[in-house]
Amino acid sequence: MSSTKARILEVAAELVANSPDGDVSTRAVCEAAGVGAPALYRHFGDKEGLLSAVVDHGYEKYLTTKRSRRPGTDPIQDLRDGWDTHTDFALRNPNLYRLMNSPAMRTPPAAALESHRILTADLRRAAEQGKLRLAPELAAQMIMSANVGVSLMLVSRPTTFTDETLSRRIRDAVHAVVFTPEAMGPETTSAGDEEMGAEDEEAGAEEVLPATATHLAALLRRTPRPDFTSGESALLGEWLDRLSNTTPE
Numbered sequence: 001m002s003s004t005k006a007r008i009l010e011v012a013a014e015l016v017a018n019s020p021d022g023d024v025s026t027r028a029v030c031e032a033a034g035v036g037a038p039a040l041y042r043h044f045g046d047k048e049g050l051l052s053a054v055v056d057h058g059y060e061k062y063l064t065t066k067r068s069r070r071p072g073t074d075p076i077q078d079l080r081d082g083w084d085t086h087t088d089f090a091l092r093n094p095n096l097y098r099l100m101n102s103p104a105m106r107t108p109p110a111a112a113l114e115s116h117r118i119l120t121a122d123l124r125r126a127a128e129q130g131k132l133r134l135a136p137e138l139a140a141q142m143i144m145s146a147n148v149g150v151s152l153m154l155v156s157r158p159t160t161f162t163d164e165t166l167s168r169r170i171r172d173a174v175h176a177v178v179f180t181p182e183a184m185g186p187e188t189t190s191a192g193d194e195e196m197g198a199e200d201e202e203a204g205a206e207e208v209l210p211a212t213a214t215h216l217a218a219l220l221r222r223t224p225r226p227d228f229t230s231g232e233s234a235l236l237g238e239w240l241d242r243l244s245n246t247t248p249e
Contacts, residue, residue: 005043008033013096026050029164036216051099052109053155058096059111066118074215075125076183080171082119083147087167090151097155101148117145123178131183135214135244138180146174213243 014026026047030037072078073113088145090097101107123136123143133141150170152163159164173196175186217240224233 002043004039008040008043008050009035009053009057010033010159012050013058016051016058017093017094018100019095022098038219046109046164048098048104048106052105052107055096055100055105055109056111058093059089059115061102063111063114063118071122071125075122075129076131076175076179079119079122079126079143079175080121082122082141083171084167086115086147087154089153090155094155101152116140119144124218126179126183128222130212130215131179132214132218133180135217135241138244142178143174167193185210187215213240216240217244 008029012024012029015028016022017033025109026037026040029050033040040050060061062085069078099105100112118147120136120140123139126132127136136207150161150167154167158190217237218232220237228236
């Protein structure tokens with residue numbers, strides 16, 4: 001990165017962090033960096049390009065910790081920790097976080113896409129261990145939507161959302177839907193097990209099917225079967241994904 005581009009980026013990041021509403025003008029950035037508008041547009045294209053670069057620059061430290069993290073033996077704990085570090089990053093960088101998730105950003109920043117890929121990879125590990133109720137891709141969308149939603153509320157409306165346990169409560173509620181009861185711990189499987197009627201058993205079987213399909217799909221993708229043709233494997237994967245995303249009536 002050229003020294004001029006780096007200076008513009010550093011100045012823009014500082015202005016965003018200190019701005020009352022998280023917004024900055026290109027004129028203010030140019031004045032603070034001591035460059036003309038042509039230099040800014042040459043390096044970043046337009047204001048959106050500059051702000052996307054600011055988001056990626058600021059989020060790089062957060063992603064560095066995720067990239068260097070070695071997967072633990074329990075992907076569920078890794079996913080709990082991932083949720084908490086995401087929320088913590090938002091609280092420490094409110095303007096940057098709001099900017100990252102602003103509807104005005106027509107192109108998703110590369111940092112957001114990489115974060116989503118890391119989340120999906122952890123969920124695939126959970127699926128391989130039979131701990132996921134539904135397909136990893138759908139589970140990733142559900143978790144990311146909820147994590148971003150609660151984080152945005154905490155940084156955008158701090159006087160309304162004051163409960164320090166809110167993020168953890170929502171995390172556990174979403175995880176209870178995404179993961180199997182066994183994966184969540186014994187307390188989620190003991191209640192109500194003593195008197196299970198026929199209807200409850202049927203409902204339980206309906207819930208087991210998506211989790212089983214998810215587990216099998218993950219294992220087959222990790223270790224493809226040599227006795228299937230590529231077309232057969234693709235068809236089987238499509239069927240299993242369909243079953244994985246089935247919601248019991």
